[in-house]
Amino acid sequence: MVRAGGWLVRVERRTLVLSAALAALMLGAGLLGLCYGASWATPGEVLAALGGQGESVVVIRDWRLPRVLAGMVFGLALGVAGAIFQNLTRNPMGSPDVIGLDAGAYTGALVALTVFSGGSVVLATSSVVGGLAVAAMIYLLSSGGGLSGLRLVVIGIAVSAIVTAFNSWIVLRAELEVAIAAVGWSAGSLNGVDWADLPVPFTIIAVLLALMAAWSHTMHQAALGEAVASATGVGLHRLRLLMVLVGVGCTATVTSVAGPIAFIALAAPQIGRRLAGAAGVPLLPAALTGAVLLQGADLAAQMLLAPESLPVGVVTTAIGGCYLIWLLAKEVRRA
Amino acid sequence: MTSVRLRAQDLELRYADRVVSTRLSLDVPDGAFTAIVGANACGKSTLLRALVRLLRPAEGSVLLDERDVGSYAAKALARSLGFLPQDPLAPEDIRVRQLIGRGRFPHQPMLSLWSAEDESAVSEAMTTAGVDGLADRPVNELSGGQRQRVWVAMVLAQRTPYLLLDEPTSFLDIAHQYRLLALLSRLRDEGRTVVAVLHDINQACRFADHLIAMKDGRVVAEGAAADVVDAALIKDVFDLPAVVVPDPVTGTPMVVPTLDGRTGPSG
Numbered sequence: 001m002v003r004a005g006g007w008l009v010r011v012e013r014r015t016l017v018l019s020a021a022l023a024a025l026m027l028g029a030g031l032l033g034l035c036y037g038a039s040w041a042t043p044g045e046v047l048a049a050l051g052g053q054g055e056s057v058v059v060i061r062d063w064r065l066p067r068v069l070a071g072m073v074f075g076l077a078l079g080v081a082g083a084i085f086q087n088l089t090r091n092p093m094g095s096p097d098v099i100g101l102d103a104g105a106y107t108g109a110l111v112a113l114t115v116f117s118g119g120s121v122v123l124a125t126s127s128v129v130g131g132l133a134v135a136a137m138i139y140l141l142s143s144g145g146g147l148s149g150l151r152l153v154v155i156g157i158a159v160s161a162i163v164t165a166f167n168s169w170i171v172l173r174a175e176l177e178v179a180i181a182a183v184g185w186s187a188g189s190l191n192g193v194d195w196a197d198l199p200v201p202f203t204i205i206a207v208l209l210a211l212m213a214a215w216s217h218t219m220h221q222a223a224l225g226e227a228v229a230s231a232t233g234v235g236l237h238r239l240r241l242l243m244v245l246v247g248v249g250c251t252a253t254v255t256s257v258a259g260p261i262a263f264i265a266l267a268a269p270q271i272g273r274r275l276a277g278a279a280g281v282p283l284l285p286a287a288l289t290g291a292v293l294l295q296g297a298d299l300a301a302q303m304l305l306a307p308e309s310l311p312v313g314v315v316t317t318a319i320g321g322c323y324l325i326w327l328l329a330k331e332v333r334r335a
Numbered sequence: 336m337t338s339v340r341l342r343a344q345d346l347e348l349r350y351a352d353r354v355v356s357t358r359l360s361l362d363v364p365d366g367a368f369t370a371i372v373g374a375n376a377c378g379k380s381t382l383l384r385a386l387v388r389l390l391r392p393a394e395g396s397v398l399l400d401e402r403d404v405g406s407y408a409a410k411a412l413a414r415s416l417g418f419l420p421q422d423p424l425a426p427e428d429i430r431v432r433q434l435i436g437r438g439r440f441p442h443q444p445m446l447s448l449w450s451a452e453d454e455s456a457v458s459e460a461m462t463t464a465g466v467d468g469l470a471d472r473p474v475n476e477l478s479g480g481q482r483q484r485v486w487v488a489m490v491l492a493q494r495t496p497y498l499l500l501d502e503p504t505s506f507l508d509i510a511h512q513y514r515l516l517a518l519l520s521r522l523r524d525e526g527r528t529v530v531a532v533l534h535d536i537n538q539a540c541r542f543a544d545h546l547i548a549m550k551d552g553r554v555v556a557e558g559a560a561a562d563v564v565d566a567a568l569i570k571d572v573f574d575l576p577a578v579v580v581p582d583p584v585t586g587t588p589m590v591v592p593t594l595d596g597r598t599g600p601s602g
Binding site: 214215217218220221223224225226227228230231232233234235273277278279280 | 384387388389408409410411412413414416417418419420423424425426427428429430433434437438440441443445446489493
């Protein structure tokens with residue numbers, strides 16, 4: 001019995017060690033992000049600048065730091081959003097970027113930009129509404145097939161294509177100034193993120209992540225399937241509603257600032273799950289893996305064609321697209 | 336006279352526009368092993384799902400201690416009624432002990448602190464179900480018989496006075512079927528109330544104290560097997576010509592079909 005108890009603790013420990021390692025990796029990538037730029041700074045200079053000393057305070061603290069923090073926090077949010085939807089759909093392809101929630105949130109952002117030309121609160125709200133609208137559309141179209149499975153994913157891919165086309169149409173109709181901004185943003189980019197962009201999305205994401213952390217135990221219980229979950233006391237309706245709201249909220253908030261950054265939400269939960277060797281799709285490894293991936297991709301985006309900075313979405317799409325093809329082939333063979 | 340704490344009153348059960356049962360009533364005798372039998376698609380599983388609130392009745396109600404099961408908080412009901420569906424779904428990569436631990440969910444607060452009671456409930460359930468040696472094995476690599484015992488252990492870890500199982504013996508070979516039924520009898524002896532949908536009428540007669548025979552969503556007979564099972568009932572419920580003889584081991588009714596493949600169906 002004691003040995004068995006020790007086993008349970010060991011599982012926890014593996015997740016803990018992994019999480020600590022991922023967190024260290026995330027901070028390391030953050031430091032690298034602060035060092036890297038038109039001119040390299042040493043880690044010592046970076047730390048001094050963070051403390052407000054040295055000559056590169058403006059460059060590091062005002063230009064690079066918001067971008068690095070955005071990569072970190074948005075990566076966490078995207079990883080969690082992916083894990084939520086993969087749990088909900090019971091499918092490794094059921095992530096918000098694949099089923100079109102990013103595209104829907106982007107529609108919301110474009111509408112806010114072209115119609116309301118509002119600030120970050122309006123943008124975030126409008127993105128969430130767009131994401132929820134697409135979620136509702138997919139749910140209605142796939143009703144009868146239930147929430148889970150390949151059917152919902154395939155319908156989501158189709159909806160995503162339609163919504164993306166609609167987004168292009170909005171951009172074409174928009175005024176030149178807005179259109180240029182929107183195009184630079186449509187691939188998903190952290191270029192030009194500054195401090196003013198961050199307080200609203202960071203607050204929203206913090207609230208959503210805290211909410212989901214409190215419900216994560218219940219979410220894992222729901223992975224036992226409808227019948228067993230209900231019979232062991234999970235209120236599925238409430239849980240699912242909450243999961244959709246948090247998942248869409250995270251995705252849409254990121255999209256409202258950085259545009260639709262694809263494939264982080266798809267890949268991070270599965271990588272985190274394999275690393276943690278855990279049952280189901282756990283949230284914490286997904287979140288930290290998301291942060292590491294997004295920061296890594298953003299660094300690559302800055303370095304590949306330096307001094308030109310690519311939108312980070314180009315990098316994630318190029319890598320993630322290959323992963324999606326492999327996943328699709330595997331899933332279709334299984335189904 | 337046995338007491339009754341779980342009962343169904345005038346249920347109408349339906350999926351969208353397909354009506355399965357109307358005016359269905361029954362009592363589940365406390366501390367007994369009740370078997371529900373009937374032909375395929377006669378509404379047995381649907382009834383079981385209604386008893387554990389997985390299906391809300393369109394009319395009527397299921398009462399536990401004179402209170403509608405719909406009015407219980409989800410976790411409170413799950414501390415009374417344990418349910419094992421026909422083919423439960425294990426999350427990818429979950430291990431035996433972890434899965435059985437999931438049976439403790441209704442006893443845990445929202446942030447899930449693992450208590451000493453959880454620990455002992457899981458260990459006890461594993462011993463009872465005979466899966467001690469499997470603790471670290473991934474559930475998806477087990478044989479059908481092992482997996483079924485693991486799921487039973489999960490429901491046992493829930494420590495509920497009621498156990499409701501939907502065809503727990505399907506996918507098991509004959510030896511495992513009998514071992515599982517013997518386990519359920521033992522749990523009944525320890526004071527639990529067992530309700531199982533069973534396919535095999537002879538097993539139901541041998542192990543159950545109380546038999547409920549269903550046809551087309553209705554209860555056509557209920558009571559002790561010796562009192563209700565005869566050739567006429569088998570003909571009515573299964574549309575199968577048979578003779579009923581005493582089971583040579585237990586003396587309970589044993590159904591022997593008279594179809595032998597050569598004479599064809601007879602009256």
